[in-house]
Amino acid sequence: MSAVPVLARILEERDLLNDPLGRLAILVAASGDVAAWSVLGVATALVAGGSGSVVVWALLIGGLAIVAGLLSGRRRGMRHRGPTMSLATGDWTVGLLAGVLIATFATQASGIGLIFGSFLLGLAVGRTTRAPDRAIDPMRSIAGLLVPLYFIQTGVRADLALLLDPGLLAIGVALVAIAVAVKIGAALAASAVTGLRLRDGLVVGVMLNARGLTELVVLNVGLDAGIISARLFTLFVVMALVTTAFTGPVLDWLTGAGSRQLAAAATP
Numbered sequence: 001m002s003a004v005p006v007l008a009r010i011l012e013e014r015d016l017l018n019d020p021l022g023r024l025a026i027l028v029a030a031s032g033d034v035a036a037w038s039v040l041g042v043a044t045a046l047v048a049g050g051s052g053s054v055v056v057w058a059l060l061i062g063g064l065a066i067v068a069g070l071l072s073g074r075r076r077g078m079r080h081r082g083p084t085m086s087l088a089t090g091d092w093t094v095g096l097l098a099g100v101l102i103a104t105f106a107t108q109a110s111g112i113g114l115i116f117g118s119f120l121l122g123l124a125v126g127r128t129t130r131a132p133d134r135a136i137d138p139m140r141s142i143a144g145l146l147v148p149l150y151f152i153q154t155g156v157r158a159d160l161a162l163l164l165d166p167g168l169l170a171i172g173v174a175l176v177a178i179a180v181a182v183k184i185g186a187a188l189a190a191s192a193v194t195g196l197r198l199r200d201g202l203v204v205g206v207m208l209n210a211r212g213l214t215e216l217v218v219l220n221v222g223l224d225a226g227i228i229s230a231r232l233f234t235l236f237v238v239m240a241l242v243t244t245a246f247t248g249p250v251l252d253w254l255t256g257a258g259s260r261q262l263a264a265a266a267t268p
Helices: 004-013 020-047 052-079 089-109 114-125 133-157 160-164 166-194 198-207 212-225 230-255 257-266
Strands: none
Touching: 004 020, 004 198, 004 212, 004 230, 020 198, 020 212, 089 114, 089 133, 133 212, 133 230, 160 166, 160 230, 166 198, 166 230, 198 230, 212 230
16 A cells, blocks of 8 residues: 555655656555555455445445545536635534544444545545635644554554564565565556556656555554454554655655755755
8 A cells, every 4th residue: 555645745845746757656546545445444344244245335335425426526616616615614624523423433333444434535525525724624633633643552552572583574674675566566567568668667666655654554453353463563564664764765866856955945
């Protein structure tokens, strides 16, 4: 998986967010996240003893709802181009919070897991509504408080002392190498098939190595559901942090973005 918010921030800092390769990387990362979340939802329900067919149908219905929301939002945007609002900012905030609670309750009751409800709602609402940014600010403030606590919780659950075992350390190094090779290898293979330059494929592959928070959320869900062990959880957390940390510097080296930033800062 690739963390779309982290990747977007890395690209924005390097003025690559509107670059064709940057947009391609965001699209691929978002598509991969949706697929990975769907597979994880099915696996979580099966481990919890739920019916696989029911979960698959639930995810298909959710996907159709997302597509319908995107299409209706596009139609609304084509009809109403002005900034008119029919609801007050407070109404939007309350509505979004209520939607999150309802969606998480629905997916939790179905056995998929509460995290998937908010994820699906975010996909459906995303860019389709005309909610003002200030209506989302209170939710961003809450997220700004809870996200650091989530990182702390993940760090507490990861037992880094396991890396003192030479065997596990070797497995961790191999895991990082495999994670990087899979992303870059897939990007290079796709570039060869589509006619994209191999160097551009390499850049996209490096971009997709930004994992960040999304990977940590999935790992915590997998650990809570008993899908992965505590040892594997620790190794995957280290892999996610290492690959994310190296994405920016390697991207600077490949694209020269770091040199451009220094030049822009030195320009009076």
